[in-house]
Amino acid sequence: MAKDSTADPGAMLQVATGYTSAQVVHVAAQLGLADLLADGPRSIEDLAGATDAHAPSLARLVRALAVLGVVSEGDGGRIELTPLGTTLRSDVPGSVRDAVLFLVGEWSWRAWGGLLHSVRTGEPAFDRIFGMSNFEYWEHDAEAGAIHDAYFRAMARTTSAPLVAGYDFSRFGTVVDVGGSNGSLLAAILRAHPGVRGILFDLPHVVAGAAPVLAEAGVADRCAVVGGTFFESVPPGANAYLLKYIIHDWDDARAGAILRRCREAAAPGAVLLLIEQVLPERLEAGTAAQRVTRLDLQMLVLTPGGAERTEGEFRALLGAAGFALRAVLPTASPSTSWRPLLSSWMREREAVGARAVYTGMLARGTRPPGHVPGYDGVSYP
Ligand SMILES: C[S@@+](CC[C@H](N)C(=O)[O-])C[C@H]1O[C@@H](n2cnc3c(N)ncnc32)[C@H](O)[C@@H]1O
Secondary structure (H helix, E strand, C coil), X not given: CXXXXXXXXXXXXXXXXXXXXXXXXXXXXXXXXXXXXCCCCECHHHHHHXXXXXXXXXXXXXXXXXXXXXXXXXXXXXXXXXHHHHCCCCCCCCCCHHHHHHHCCHHHHHHHCCHHXXXXXXXXXXXXXXXXXXXXXXXXXXXXXXXXXXXXXHHHHXXXXXXXXXXXXXXXXXXXXXCCCXXXXXXXXXXXXXXXXXXXXXXXXXXXXXXXXXXXXXXXXXXXXXXXXXXXXXXXXXXXXXXXXXXXXXXXXXXXXXXXXXXXXXXXXXEEEEEEEEECCCCCCCHHHHHHHHHHHHHHHHCCECCCEEHHHHHHHHHHCCEXXXXXXXXXXXXXCCHHHHXXXXXXXXXXXXXXXXXXXXXXXXXXXXXXXCECCECCC
16 A cells, blocks of 8 residues: 555656657658768758658657657757767668657657557457568568668678677588578678578578678678478578577477478588577566567567567477577677677577488488588589
């Protein structure tokens, strides 16, 4: 009772109306306000002209941005960017503009509006609202697909360096990035390790965008690109199977199927590397728990049964697919605004196939041991 009487209803309302801040920042990102302020302060009228906005309404948005610390008022009432607002510029290292455009974009916004449906049924609100799964939607809606891709490219730009630096990929002959999107992470791995070959694997329309990424990194001659679905098969014979943010997109049955396809494909002694966030085993408050639990709900409303998992849940899932969890490694973090995020919640998990599985494969003579430079039916360009 004493606890109740000291509770602050205003604090609860502040929490409950967080959606307003999300849209204020989202609209600023959509209008490109931070880029327009990159070279210095500008008047509201000037900004309204540049963004084709209604000046008095833009002034109201800017007032709200000032409350959030994104802009401030300079000489003569002109609007200037704060250090926080600078992160919304599209041309700064660690820019979050693409992330905001995706995470608060129409599909996320509407899917979160269906959270009650997902909590009642366990089904993704997204599918009910849009009549298809999120992955189908990114393929069929060009604008949404472009924003989705830009978000993952931006994420990869920020997160690849610490992932590459934090793990010894040089010991592998061939690394497959399963669901590797346009190849940003794999390109960074190959660039850092000239002795390693890569195979980028994702849906056909997704890997179609990989050529420029691999060429720009100067690794195209060491990286095969394969389109397909990981529910059927993944490229066989590699020494490492890397899955970043793949398992969290799927329920246990389908995540297990993906892992089994990897186990079937892997060369003897191959290593499976999952890069995922890890849910705390017990309920927790605090920033790190907030981020992973928010992503967990994002998976609930958006994906086909996807979920963040605890270490125990990962261990069980891997075990059921014939892998033994060997190590859980914290990743380093970049010197960007993402730093606290990465250092606090991202974990790299390493699992290795149980000896019996590979003994069996060897006995059947399906794969030679050791380094496998290419794999069946696919040659490097
Ligand atoms: C959350 S994204 C992660 C992308 C990338 N690994 C990263 O971390 O930036 C999931 C990826 O899985 C891919 N994907 C979805 N369904 C797939 C399927 N059936 N077969 C292969 N890839 C698939 C998507 O195209 C997308 O690139």
